[in-house]
Amino acid sequence: MSEVTQICSDLIRFDTTNPGSGERPAAEHVATLLSEAGIEPVVFESARHRTSVVARIPGDSSDALLIHGHLDVVPAHAPDWRVHPFSGEVLGGCVWGRGAVDMKGTLAMTLTLVREWARRGVRPGRDVVLAFLADEEATGEYGARYAVRHHRELFDGCTEAISESGGYSVEAPGARIYPVAVGERGTAWMRLTATGVAGHGSRPPADNAVAELCHAMSRIASHRWPVRLTPEVATLIESLSDILGERIDLDRLEEEAERLGRVGSLFGAQIRNSANPTMLQAGYKVNVVPGTAVGHVDGRFLPGGREEFLETIDRLLGPRVRREFVNLEDAPSAPMDSPFFERLGAALVAEDPAARPVPYVMSGGTDAKSFAGLGIRGYGFAPLMLTPELDYFGMFHGVDERVPVEGLEFGVRVLDRLLTSPAASAGHSTDPG
Numbered sequence: 001m002s003e004v005t006q007i008c009s010d011l012i013r014f015d016t017t018n019p020g021s022g023e024r025p026a027a028e029h030v031a032t033l034l035s036e037a038g039i040e041p042v043v044f045e046s047a048r049h050r051t052s053v054v055a056r057i058p059g060d061s062s063d064a065l066l067i068h069g070h071l072d073v074v075p076a077h078a079p080d081w082r083v084h085p086f087s088g089e090v091l092g093g094c095v096w097g098r099g100a101v102d103m104k105g106t107l108a109m110t111l112t113l114v115r116e117w118a119r120r121g122v123r124p125g126r127d128v129v130l131a132f133l134a135d136e137e138a139t140g141e142y143g144a145r146y147a148v149r150h151h152r153e154l155f156d157g158c159t160e161a162i163s164e165s166g167g168y169s170v171e172a173p174g175a176r177i178y179p180v181a182v183g184e185r186g187t188a189w190m191r192l193t194a195t196g197v198a199g200h201g202s203r204p205p206a207d208n209a210v211a212e213l214c215h216a217m218s219r220i221a222s223h224r225w226p227v228r229l230t231p232e233v234a235t236l237i238e239s240l241s242d243i244l245g246e247r248i249d250l251d252r253l254e255e256e257a258e259r260l261g262r263v264g265s266l267f268g269a270q271i272r273n274s275a276n277p278t279m280l281q282a283g284y285k286v287n288v289v290p291g292t293a294v295g296h297v298d299g300r301f302l303p304g305g306r307e308e309f310l311e312t313i314d315r316l317l318g319p320r321v322r323r324e325f326v327n328l329e330d331a332p333s334a335p336m337d338s339p340f341f342e343r344l345g346a347a348l349v350a351e352d353p354a355a356r357p358v359p360y361v362m363s364g365g366t367d368a369k370s371f372a373g374l375g376i377r378g379y380g381f382a383p384l385m386l387t388p389e390l391d392y393f394g395m396f397h398g399v400d401e402r403v404p405v406e407g408l409e410f411g412v413r414v415l416d417r418l419l420t421s422p423a424a425s426a427g428h429s430t431d432p433g
Contacts, residue, residue: 001090002405002408002409003112003115003116004108004109004112004405004408004409004411004412005090005095005108005405005408005409007033007107007108007111007112008088008095008100008104008105008107008108008403008408009088009089009090009095009097010029010088011026011029011030011071011088011099011104011107011108012086012087012088012095012096012097012098012099012100012104013086013087013088013097014026014029014071014086015086016071016072016073016099017072017073017074017075017076017098018072018073018074018135018137018138019138020072020075021049022048022049022050022051022134023049023050023051023052023071023072023134023135024045024049024050024051026071027043027051027052027053027071027132027134028043028051030053030071030107030111030132031043031053033111033115034053034055034111034114034130036115037114037115037117037118037119038118039055039057039114039118039130040055041053041054041055042054042055042151042154044147044150044151046134046135046141046142046143046146046150047142050134050135050142050143051071051134052071052131052132052133052134052143052146052147053130053131053132054129054130054131054132054147054151054154055129055130056127056128056129056130056154057114057117057124057127057128057129057130058123058127059123059124059125059126059127059128060123060124060125060126061125061126061127062126062127062157063126063127063157063159064126064127064128064129064155064156064157064158064159065126065127065128065129065158065159065160065161065162065419066129066131066155066158066160066161066162066371066376067110067128067129067130067131067161067162067163068130068131068132068133068144068161068163068367068368068371069103069106069107069110069131069132069133069163069164069382070103070132070133070134070135070136070137070143070164070367071104071107071132071133071134072134072135072136072137072138072143073098073099073102073104073137074098074102074137074397076098076399076401080399081096081399081400082096082400083096083097083400084097085097085098085401086098090405091402093404093405093406094402094403094404094405095402095403095405095408096400096401096402097401097402098401099401100395100401100402100403101384101392101395101396101401101402101403102164102395102396102397102401103163103164103382105382105384105403105407105408105411106163106164106382106384106411107132108408109382109383109408109411109412109415110130110415112412113412113415113416113419114128114130116412116416117420122420124419124420125419125420125421126419127157128419129154129155129158131144131147131154131155133147133367134146136366136367139326139327140367140369140370143367144367144369144370144371145370147370148370148371148373148374152374155371155374155376158371158374158376159375159376159377160334160340160376160377160378160379161368161371161376161377161378161379162344162378162379162380162381162382163366163367163368163378163379163380163381163382164366164380164382165181165184165362165364165366165380165382166179166180166181166360166362166379166380166381166382167179167180167344167348167380167381167382167383167384167411167414168382168383168384168385168386168392169352169355169384169385169386170262170263170266170386170392171262171388172243172244172263172356173244174354175243175354175355175356176352176354176355176356176385177240177243177263177266177356177358178345178348178352178355178356178357178358178383179236179266179357179358179359179360179380180341180344180345180348180357180358180359180360180379180380180381181359181360181361181362181379181380181381182232182333182334182335182336182341182359182360182361182379182380183230183232183303183331183332183333183334183361183362184331184332184361184362184363184364184365184366184368184369184380185270185273185274185300185301185302185303185331185361185362185363185364185365186300186301186302186303186305186306186309186328186329186330186331186365186369187299187300187327187328187329187365187369188275188299188300188301188306188309188310188313188325188327188328189296189297189298189299189325189326189327189328190296190297190299190313190323190324190325190326191294191295191296191323191324191325191326192213192216192217192294192295192296192297192317192321192322192323193213193292193293193294193321193322193323193324194209194210194212194213194216194292194293194294194320194321194322195209195291195292196208196209196210196212196289196290196291196292196293197289197291198288198289198290198291199288199289200287200288200289201286201287201288201289202287203289205289208289209282209289209290209291209292209293210282210283210289210290210293212293212320212321213280213282213293213294213295213321214280214293215318216295216316216317216318216320216321217277217280217295217297219316219317219318220275220277220297220313220316220317221275221276221277223275223312223316225272225273225274225275225312226272227253227254227271227272228271228272228273228302228305229250229271230270230302230303230304230361232303232333232336232359232360232361233267233270233271233361235336235358235359236266236267236270236358236359236360236361237250237253237267239356239358239359240260240263240266240267240358243356243358244260244263248260253267253268253271254268254271257271262391262392262393265393266358266360269363270302270360270361270362270363272302273299273300273301273302273305273308273309273312274299274300274363275297275298275299275300275309275313276297276298276299277295277296277297278296278297278298279295279296280293280294280295281293281294281295282294296326297313299313300363300364300365301331302331302361303331303332303333303361304331305331306330306331329365329369330369330372332368332369332372332378333361334377334378334379335377336359340377340379341359341379343418343421344357344379344381344418345357346417347383347414347415347417347418347421348383348414350414350417351383351410351413351414351417352385352410360380362380366378366380368380382411383410383411383414383415384403384404384407384408384410384411385404385406385407385410385411386404386407387404387407390402390404
């Protein structure tokens with residue numbers, strides 16, 4: 001079994017479900033792997049067992065690159081899986097389990113690489129800061145946010161960062177497309193509260209909080225958000241048109257995304273804002289009208305779209321429903337016209353001549369939002385070659401999550417090229433723009 005396979009399998013066996021008992025055992029394991037390679041880890045907790053690990057590897061330039069990932073995972077219901085989600089079993093050429101893709105496989109690639117460097121005596125082209133963080137699958141309050149607030153000095157000199165949700169292969173006729181994320185949608189998780197008059201369920205409705213909230217939630221769910229093409233998504237669509245050798249109709253983008261399947265999924269959720277009702281809480285007895293009803297909505301907005309998003313939400317809610325934020329984070333972005341973006345693509349092409357790197361905007365969110373507050377430009381780049389039958393997006397938070405062994409080994413080679421090539425210590429942007 002290759003080292004990256006073993007490390008990935010071992011990490012999956014740590015049940016770091018969020019919410020759960022915390023990340024500490026997995027973090028201690030990571031710290032041990034780093035220490036064995038002569039890398040001194042900094043281990044800290046934001047709360048009991050909410051543990052993160054950060055380490056710095058000196059390079060030829062003190063200008064640093066941050067590689068960050070999260071130790072926690074979302075819950076998994078074992079009876080729904082073909083293998084136990086925390087078994088880390090290697091089956092059919094894949095490592096199975098919760099976190100294989102999101103994102104213990106990526107952590108395994110990073111750990112394998114730096115341990116290889118230690119054995120080979122390799123020095124990277126620039127300082128590399130490694131961060132293995134808690135709590136990304138919630139708000140990051142116990143992980144990246146805590147690290148940025150209380151351990152900011154660990155990230156001194158970092159100008160760019162790479163992390164999850166980019167650099168994976170998407171099969172297309174005659175080519176493999178590799179989306180490299182240059183941004184992500186902003187996050188607006190909201191708690192909605194409606195108040196009314198409590199009373200007997202048999203009386204004529206007067207001021208029903210449940211009904212008021214349901215009407216507001218229905219307006220949100222049925223709202224059709226207008227298409228807004230950001231420059232990054234426009235460039236992505238143009239690049240896909242060139243690769244596919246066919247025109248993508250900008251007036252029918254929703255239909256085009258569906259027609260193109262997995263290729264279309266690269267822009268289908270990134271052409272508009274979204275708001276999805278996710279939770280409802282009200283009442284305690286069928287014949288009692290409660291005085292309060294509460295709901296939650298997962299809102300996401302495009303870069304530059306926060307004001308329009310919130311104005312629309314307030315109009316849809318109406319005056320009777322109060323909103324408050326569970327989590328509000330702006331949409332970060334990084335330059336796609338930059339030497340660093342070019343090097344990300346070149347590292348992929350060097351290992352896969354059929355690779356066609358394209359810029360991409362993530363529909364969800366990552367810890368890049370926290371590091372953007374330090375002026376660190378974040379890119380989604382966790383290189384992974386997938387077999388055609390594997391649905392990358394379907395495995396995120398899905399059942400039977402798994403990652404190909406050959407894909408992990410590919411990722412280690414790509415990261416090695418990126419971080420040790422002569423260009424790695426030259427030509428990176430220092431413009432805080």
